[in-house]
Amino acid sequence: MPLCGQKSSVCCAVLSVWGGIQLGITGALIYTGSPAFIEDIPLAENANWSPQEWETNLHAGYQQSALNCWIAALLYLVTFCVSTHQYWANYNTGDQFKVTIGSMRFY
Amino acid sequence: MDLEMTEVAFFNGTGNCCSDMGTLFKSELMSRCQLYLPPEAAYNCVAELGELGLAQFVDLNPDVSAFQRQFVGEVKRCEEMERTLRYVETEIVKEKVGIADESETSIPAPAPREMVELEASLTTMENNLREVNINYVALRKNHLELSELKNMLRKTEVFLSENQLNLQELDENTRLLDDASEREKDIEDQAYSSMKFNITGGVIDRARLLAFERMLWRVSKGNVFLKVAEIDEQMEDPGSGDVLNKAVFIIFFQGEALRSRVKKICEGFHASVYPCPDSGVERREMLCGVDTRLSDLSTVLTQTTEHRHRLLVAAAATLRSSYVKVRKMKAVYHVLNMFSQRDGGRVLIGEAWLPTADIPDIRAAVNTGAQTAGATIPPTIEKVHTTEQHPTFNRTNKYTGGFQSLVDAYGVNTYREVNPSVYTIATFPFLFAVMFGDAGHGAIMLTATLWMIIKEKSLESKRNISEIFNIFFGGRYIVFLMSIFSIYTGLIYNDIFSKSFNIFGSHWSSKQMSFVATNSTPLSLGMSYMLDPKDNNSYHSEPYPFGVDPVWQSATNKIGFLNTYKMKISLIFGVIHMSFGVMLSLWNKISKKLYHQIFLEFIPQIVFLLGIFGYLVTMIFIKWVMYGANKADPFSEHCAPNLLITFINMMLMKKADVDIKMDKCHTSLNYEIDMYPGQQELQKMLLLIGVLMVPIMLLGKPLFIMYRRRQARARYDSLRDELLEPQQEEGGPVEEDFGEIMINQGIHTIEYVLGSVSHTASYLRLWALSLAHAQLSEVLWSMVMRIALASFKGYAGAIALYLIFAFWCMLTISILCLMEGLSAFLHTLRLHWVEFQSKFYEGAGYLFMPFSFRESLKQAAEDDKEVLKTIAK
Numbered sequence: 001m002p003l004c005g006q007k008s009s010v011c012c013a014v015l016s017v018w019g020g021i022q023l024g025i026t027g028a029l030i031y032t033g034s035p036a037f038i039e040d041i042p043l044a045e046n047a048n049w050s051p052q053e054w055e056t057n058l059h060a061g062y063q064q065s066a067l068n069c070w071i072a073a074l075l076y077l078v079t080f081c082v083s084t085h086q087y088w089a090n091y092n093t094g095d096q097f098k099v100t101i102g103s104m105r106f107y
Numbered sequence: 108m109d110l111e112m113t114e115v116a117f118f119n120g121t122g123n124c125c126s127d128m129g130t131l132f133k134s135e136l137m138s139r140c141q142l143y144l145p146p147e148a149a150y151n152c153v154a155e156l157g158e159l160g161l162a163q164f165v166d167l168n169p170d171v172s173a174f175q176r177q178f179v180g181e182v183k184r185c186e187e188m189e190r191t192l193r194y195v196e197t198e199i200v201k202e203k204v205g206i207a208d209e210s211e212t213s214i215p216a217p218a219p220r221e222m223v224e225l226e227a228s229l230t231t232m233e234n235n236l237r238e239v240n241i242n243y244v245a246l247r248k249n250h251l252e253l254s255e256l257k258n259m260l261r262k263t264e265v266f267l268s269e270n271q272l273n274l275q276e277l278d279e280n281t282r283l284l285d286d287a288s289e290r291e292k293d294i295e296d297q298a299y300s301s302m303k304f305n306i307t308g309g310v311i312d313r314a315r316l317l318a319f320e321r322m323l324w325r326v327s328k329g330n331v332f333l334k335v336a337e338i339d340e341q342m343e344d345p346g347s348g349d350v351l352n353k354a355v356f357i358i359f360f361q362g363e364a365l366r367s368r369v370k371k372i373c374e375g376f377h378a379s380v381y382p383c384p385d386s387g388v389e390r391r392e393m394l395c396g397v398d399t400r401l402s403d404l405s406t407v408l409t410q411t412t413e414h415r416h417r418l419l420v421a422a423a424a425t426l427r428s429s430y431v432k433v434r435k436m437k438a439v440y441h442v443l444n445m446f447s448q449r450d451g452g453r454v455l456i457g458e459a460w461l462p463t464a465d466i467p468d469i470r471a472a473v474n475t476g477a478q479t480a481g482a483t484i485p486p487t488i489e490k491v492h493t494t495e496q497h498p499t500f501n502r503t504n505k506y507t508g509g510f511q512s513l514v515d516a517y518g519v520n521t522y523r524e525v526n527p528s529v530y531t532i533a534t535f536p537f538l539f540a541v542m543f544g545d546a547g548h549g550a551i552m553l554t555a556t557l558w559m560i561i562k563e564k565s566l567e568s569k570r571n572i573s574e575i576f577n578i579f580f581g582g583r584y585i586v587f588l589m590s591i592f593s594i595y596t597g598l599i600y601n602d603i604f605s606k607s608f609n610i611f612g613s614h615w616s617s618k619q620m621s622f623v624a625t626n627s628t629p630l631s632l633g634m635s636y637m638l639d640p641k642d643n644n645s646y647h648s649e650p651y652p653f654g655v656d657p658v659w660q661s662a663t664n665k666i667g668f669l670n671t672y673k674m675k676i677s678l679i680f681g682v683i684h685m686s687f688g689v690m691l692s693l694w695n696k697i698s699k700k701l702y703h704q705i706f707l708e709f710i711p712q713i714v715f716l717l718g719i720f721g722y723l724v725t726m727i728f729i730k731w732v733m734y735g736a737n738k739a740d741p742f743s744e745h746c747a748p749n750l751l752i753t754f755i756n757m758m759l760m761k762k763a764d765v766d767i768k769m770d771k772c773h774t775s776l777n778y779e780i781d782m783y784p785g786q787q788e789l790q791k792m793l794l795l796i797g798v799l800m801v802p803i804m805l806l807g808k809p810l811f812i813m814y815r816r817r818q819a820r821a822r823y824d825s826l827r828d829e830l831l832e833p834q835q836e837e838g839g840p841v842e843e844d845f846g847e848i849m850i851n852q853g854i855h856t857i858e859y860v861l862g863s864v865s866h867t868a869s870y871l872r873l874w875a876l877s878l879a880h881a882q883l884s885e886v887l888w889s890m891v892m893r894i895a896l897a898s899f900k901g902y903a904g905a906i907a908l909y910l911i912f913a914f915w916c917m918l919t920i921s922i923l924c925l926m927e928g929l930s931a932f933l934h935t936l937r938l939h940w941v942e943f944q945s946k947f948y949e950g951a952g953y954l955f956m957p958f959s960f961r962e963s964l965k966q967a968a969e970d971d972k973e974v975l976k977t978i979a980k
């Protein structure tokens with residue numbers, strides 16, 4: 001059941017929460033066309049574009065980036081669920097194998 | 108001399124002295140007291156003081172060796188008990204029985220008469236354990252022998268039956284050695300007796316088998332026959348528990364001469380020889396006997412192990428409490444050894460440093476101890492006057508303890524000196540945040556420290572897992588404050604993971620901008636356009652309400668703009684911090700009543716610092732306020748003078764170079780570009796005053812001391828004439844001391860004057876580190892995240908983003924939070940230790956280390972852990 005240890009599942013869970021929140025917010029900001037992310041969009045610059053073409057391509061770029069961010073945020077949500085599940089799996093079965101100074105060992 | 112004055116001042120003090128008792132601004136008032144304890148109550152009283160943890164005992168018998176002290180016998184007994192306990196503990200740990208952790212504060216130090224009982228019980232426990240262990244080892248040895256014998260008998264059955272077959276060519280199925288004896292009778296006539304073999308059987312280590320065989324071959328010249336079979340069953344060595352792999356061997360030889368040789372060789376190879384009867388019947392009988400004995404033995408063994416386990420469990424239940432009791436007793440006797448006996452043993456006298464504010468509590472504790480012991484004479488505590496340096500006791504709690512330890516790491520503050528840690532609570536996180544200024548990274552640090560603070564109680568027991576975690580956990584409140592301040596400066600610098608937030612709407616606009624493509628200049632994303640703040644279409648002529656305008660993150664001259672801002676605020680903070688340090692030295696001087704030093708040291712110092720560097724800060728503010736892009740010509744932005752050049756010209760008393768471009772900026776007829784009328788005259792005067800302060804700093808104090816000494820000598824001279832006392836020592840030392848005083852003062856003056864220049868410049872690290880942090884953050888985003896967001900086509904970018912974001916997170920935490928955080932922490936610490944504290948701090952005290960059971964038990968527990976680690980391995 002447990003694929004990774006308890007510590008790495010906690011680490012993954014924290015990372016997923018951070019990723020979910022940050023990518024969600026970033027996605028929302030990019031969707032609203034924030035100029036801060038002007039360089040973070042896929043834009044194939046072409047010298048022969050007219051201003052209208054520029055505008056449409058910019059908007060398309062922004063949309064694409066925002067969607068990418070949200071998909072990645074969803075993926076992180078899935079990762080969060082998986083790692084939480086891993087944590088619980090470890091918690092239930094791993095207690096026997098945890099070595100602390102005060103625990104009894106069967107010999 | 109100074110300390111004495113302080114003592115007298117505070118003992119004679121009025122209500123003022125009570126107001127600064129028990130605050131962190133200065134260390135606590137300490138008194139040296141003598142304790143008079145009746146001997147029968149001494150133990151209990153000291154035990155009570157140990158629980159309280161507020162008395163630092165002074166050794167009154169420093170030249171007495173450890174073996175000649177009064178209570179050396181009791182200490183020896185305690186150590187013997189500790190040794191017993193440790194032995195029991197190692198046995199328990201070997202058996203992996205769980206030891207219950209008890210809360211140590213609930214167990215009081217036992218009375219001396221309890222010691223005898225404890226000793227007795229511990230000795231019996233140890234003896235029982237040792238006995239059981241010995242028996243166990245003996246039984247295991249027996250068991251081993253018997254199982255070896257059993258194996259040997261079994262294997263030799265097989266050998267001998269095979270042998271018979273070779274000789275007889277009989278029915279192969281008959282393996283029953285019962286027939287062997289019959290067969291022997293049958294073939295006896297066939298002169299079989301001459302072929303009768305002597306058999307020696309035994310068990311040997313598999314590792315030595317080859318050498319054994321070869322040796323036998325050589326010694327017997329090939330006349331022995333060795334048959335070997337390995338024992339599959341794994342056996343354990345009784346003493347060490349190692350696994351043994353053995354093999355059964357059986358040697359066939361003829362003649363008695365070989366028997367002795369074979370025996371010697373077997374002994375030499377540590378092979379255990381067992382008597383192997385020739386006839387099958389006997390062998391079978393023996394096998395049965397061995398089997399029964401083995402089963403009996405196993406029962407006895409299990410019983411013994413159970414008994415041992417029960418003993419260990421019983422011991423484990425009380426182990427921790429016994430440890431605590433024994434250690435507390437030992438600590439009390441160590442302290443009692445420091446007392447001196449007088450009056451023929453009717454009273455024990457000890458000396459200790461006590462915080463004056465806690466003397467009522469201490470008195471109560473000592474009286475409780477005396478009551479428990481049932482002493483008739485009450486113990487007394489008396490203050491004693493001493494000229495020794497008092498220890499420094501800063502009463503801290505878990506919030507302020509971290510800051511105090513930061514200050515103590517550089518130097519413990521002298522008794523009753525100003526304690527910088529109070530101010531450090533505010534300035535340290537602030538200066539850190541100026542260097543760290545990123546709200547995103549601050550938020551990461553905040554979550555980490557909040558977790559540590561919320562889970563404080565459960566993490567407290569686990570804090571010693573690793574040294575690094577211990578350090579971070581100990582400083583959790585410091586880091587908490589640092590992170591909150593970082594979020595604040597991050598909002599001011601408008602920097603969150605290198606992006607800016609536009610909360611209020613940027614006050615710059617691009618309405619003016621038009622991008623027109625021509626054939627020669629096609630439109631591209633990298634084109635730049637200049638926004639002039641004079642232009643109302645570009646700039647709203649009012650700044651962004653809070654922090655840096657978010658438009659600057661897209662500006663190519665962002666660094667140039669922020670540099671000047673950050674450099675100026677670094678200098679402002681620096682001069683404020685340093686002048687605050689000089690002010691604290693004023694407080695030191697007032698509390699020590701060295702009023703002459705106020706005029707001879709403090710005033711010149713502050714005038715020098717503020718006159719020159721305070722003036723620089725004032726010029727910064729003037730330039731910020733008076734000049735602007737939207738103002739008309741003498742105050743427009745290109746007329747703003749370069750402050751650094753102005754300052755340098757002021758110091759060197761140089762006239763500024765003529766600049767044609769600044770033609771319209773002159774406010775008066777002279778060539779200087781003045782910010783306000785009379786600037787040149789004011790600057791000259793400030794410079795003159797600053798220079799004049801230097802000789803005052805250099806010569807003021809020594810001359811004053813010389814003057815005072817002359818006065819004192821004049822007084823003594825007049826006295827001497829009256830009393831006719833020869834006083835000749837005053838001549839020589841005074842002269843030498845004066846030279847030393849001059850040198851010291853010279854060093855201090857040079858340090859201060861040069862230091863004010865270098866330390867002011869040193870505060871520019873606030874700018875440097877914040878610039879580095881911002882740039883690192885930006886590089887990380889543009890090199891890592893941008894790849895995921897901009898260089899992938901379509902929805903492949905989502906997967907790339909998913910993976911690259913994790914990578915970006917790791918780098919953010921490791922490089923920007925940890926590395927930059929530690930770097931900024933270090934620089935802030937340096938700023939405090941060197942630039943701030945050198946203005947007032949003496950730091951020549953020593954810490955108050957009270958006799959406290961909690962501390963000694965903690966120390967002993969750590970030593971225990973070390974010992975346990977070596978055993979567990």
